[in-house]
Amino acid sequence: MIAEYYIIINELAGSGHGKVVWETVKPILEQRQIRFEYRISEYAGHTIRLANEYVKTIQRRPNVTPVILVIGGDGTLNEALNGIMQVPQAEPIPLAYIPGGSGNDFARGLGMATDPAIALAQVLNNMRPRSLNVGYFHETLKNEHRYFVNNVGLGFDAQIVDDTNRSKKKGRLGRWAYLSNMLAAYSQQEGFPLTVHVNRKRDYYKRAFLCTVSNIPYFGGGVEILPQANLHDDQLELIVVEEPHWWIILWLFVLLLLGGRHLKSRFVHHYRNANLHLLVNSVEIGQMDGQIIGNRNYDLYLSTHPYPFWIDTSIHDHH
Incomplete structure (x- = not known):
């Protein structure tokens, strides 16, 4: 062939x-x-x-x-x-x-x-x-159907993405550009009401701060936010962090950089499922694969969809 x-x-x-x-x-x-x-x-x-x-x-x-x-x-x-x-x-x-x-x-x-x-x-x-398995979402308020390869985020991580995309440092610093914009994003982002539906379980967060659904372990140029996320299965992973004090955010990122230990923190809520439903009844910034998708309310149904790729990662040289 x-x-x-x-x-x-x-x-x-x-x-x-x-x-x-x-x-x-x-x-x-x-x-x-x-x-x-x-x-x-x-x-x-x-x-x-x-x-x-x-x-x-x-x-x-x-x-x-x-x-x-x-x-x-x-x-x-x-x-x-x-x-x-x-x-x-x-x-x-x-x-x-x-x-x-x-x-x-x-x-x-x-x-x-x-x-x-x-x-x-x-x-x-x-x-x-x-x-x-690529990610897929249906946003019902605008009847929008989109696919994503990495993640969809609402709140803090989307604010970081927005600040980073506006920054001249992004291309030079990679993940450090994202991390260097954390403090600015922290000062801009406020807690927002978030409802998470997983199967028959419903969780309500009065002041969610970070909400990220991911199909891969990484965001922000190599930050391993969801270590178990995998393109080869049909599961999505969701992390929710409620509005914290600045020292909690700092501590969580220290744990994150130590290799996924942030998921064990009581300030972090972790979900893994083939289907997720997120409802946000306030105007919030959102991002998909590092691109801003707007400031608005969200009613998001998320899942995965198989698609054929033409890549063999077992090859390790250029011959």
Whole structure:
């Protein structure tokens, strides 16, 4: 089976790192005489349109597997996935990825190489589609259906994302940019009413501070917030932290950096289930895969959805 690659590049990802990665990848593709075509994503939301157009226009041929390859950050991969999922497919086109952003949490969660040449080898030397469970949510107040590769967050982590995306430090500092914006986010974020429905259980938090649903262990460029989260199962993980004093937040992050011990704290509430329902009856900031999804009320139903990826993480060199 021969693979053909339909590539989308976000050259601005990671403050220009996406362009550097593409300049590494393109000569290798040409040298190996790989069949490919490419498009450059030029503005927010453009990758959604490009991926959508690829799915609609790719002509299937015998013994040839078309693969949509994304080069950029987690937000670029998110846009590509959502563009693909807008088009019904009897036989879904596999999705491949080479990390070129600042956080690269999806690659970290999957166990991908971050070196562009090795990551490319993990794509080119792959022999079959491999199903991963991506996140999915239905927000009923706006009747919005979206897919995510990493996580969805309301409150504190979304405020950090917003501050970090506005910061010039993001591309240079990676996860330290997120951590350095924690104090500013703490001063901006107030507690909010949150209802969590899991199966027949209903929990109400009068002053929730952080609410993050994740499909991978990491957020913020390598912060291991939910160590058990796994792309290979159908479970989502949810962490809720109620509004704390500043010293509690500091203590929780010390525990977090020590390897997941924060989940044992009495200030932290941890859920794991295939289906989650979150209800927020106040206007709060939200993020999905490092991109802000607005300031609003939320009625979110979350689950996972299998999708074929074209990545073999067992490959550890570029030959």
